[in-house]
Amino acid sequence: MKLKTLAVLAALATGLSFSTSAYALPAALQQADGKLGAYVELDQVQGLDNVVFVDIRTADRYAEGHIPGAINIPREFIETPDVDGVIGETKSYEELEPILASYGLSYDQTIVVYGESEDSPLVPTSGRYPGKIYVSLDQAGFPNVHILSGGVNAFEGELSKEATVLPASDLKLTNTKPYIVQKDYVLASIGKENSWILDARGTAGFDKGHIAGSINVPIGLFSNANELHDDIDGLLAKLEELGIDKEDEIITTCGWGWAASDLLAILRDLGYTNLKLYDGAWTDWVQDPNLPKAGTDFPA
The missing domain is CATH 3.40.250.10 (Rhodanese-like domain)
Known part of the structure; x- marks a missing residue:
């Protein structure tokens, strides 16, 4: 239809x-x-x-x-x-x-x-x-x-209060392209050449605790409340400063996987091609006592 x-x-x-x-x-x-x-x-x-x-x-x-x-x-x-x-x-x-x-x-x-x-x-x-x-x-x-x-x-203008409902489809998910990863994959990527773990949380949350080896790229620095990204030049400068190439693997994370997804979408539009999402994120990672952590709540 x-x-x-x-x-x-x-x-x-x-x-x-x-x-x-x-x-x-x-x-x-x-x-x-x-x-x-x-x-x-x-x-x-x-x-x-x-x-x-x-x-x-x-x-x-x-x-x-x-x-x-x-x-x-x-x-x-x-x-x-x-x-x-x-x-x-x-x-x-x-x-x-x-x-x-x-x-x-x-x-x-x-x-x-x-x-x-x-x-x-x-x-x-x-x-x-x-x-x-x-x-x-x-x-x-x-x-x-x-x-x-x-x-x-x-x-x-005036928003609608009238619901739209589409007829059910015969959808079959035959073209999946999995790039959501789990904690074991993230663990194996720590310190790996040409692989980066970017945490999209604000600085305060990141500083308290984060995946060891991850780098803070707060999404709030580059987008306003309505998903309009108003400091892309700042983001690009940060990525260049880190030395991240467009083909490098980037795993995005945050607290729940939400801000990390916004960051992933921005990176895709900027031409980065090897992107993964850890959507369990910090709330998953912090619960495993055997996983490496850093931050003020996790002194060495």
Whole structure:
């Protein structure tokens, strides 16, 4: 079934408009030849066929107002709940396949995920950090999945309270490309040549405790509350200072795997090609007494 860009058509029909300046992508994140990167602006997907906007916020937040035509897949349907203190890991392919099919997703769609700003609470059901849902769908084999720069805030005008529900699809996850790694993989990568572990948390959390050998690249330095990356030059300078090549392996991590996913998406748009996500992240690592740790809470 061909789906025109539902949000765009609804906006045109009602005289609403899209914000194009406040959430414009920096030049460094724009892709060559008009291609779409991990991050997109609303006007980049106008007129495309078969576009599905996915609102990752809670059902209550979606009902209060969403981009017209967007479907709602709250993040807890894609991520695991709190399991032994580890929050928000991506569900297995076997679990994801029937869930995503029930929401009408298919490989031939262009999927644009969005959340909302950091004003929302940082809890397991938060609408923040849509990069994690991007990673979950991308590694499940969806060839055209993107993150909306600015999230729901990028839409100007009246938000819709009318739910959109797509018919179930016959999706089979046949094109998976796993790049979410577990702690054993991360452990083997510590000190490995041309392999880097980048922690996207803020400095305060990193300084208290982190994976030994990891490097702090706080995502907050390079993005504002609405996923608009406003200091890409600073990020590039940091990466160059570290000596990271575009082909080097980079494992991103953080506290829960959320900020790490946003960092991974940014790095992909900057041309880094060998990216992995440790989505168990610090909440998983810290629980194993045999794993190497550093920081003020873990004196040598």
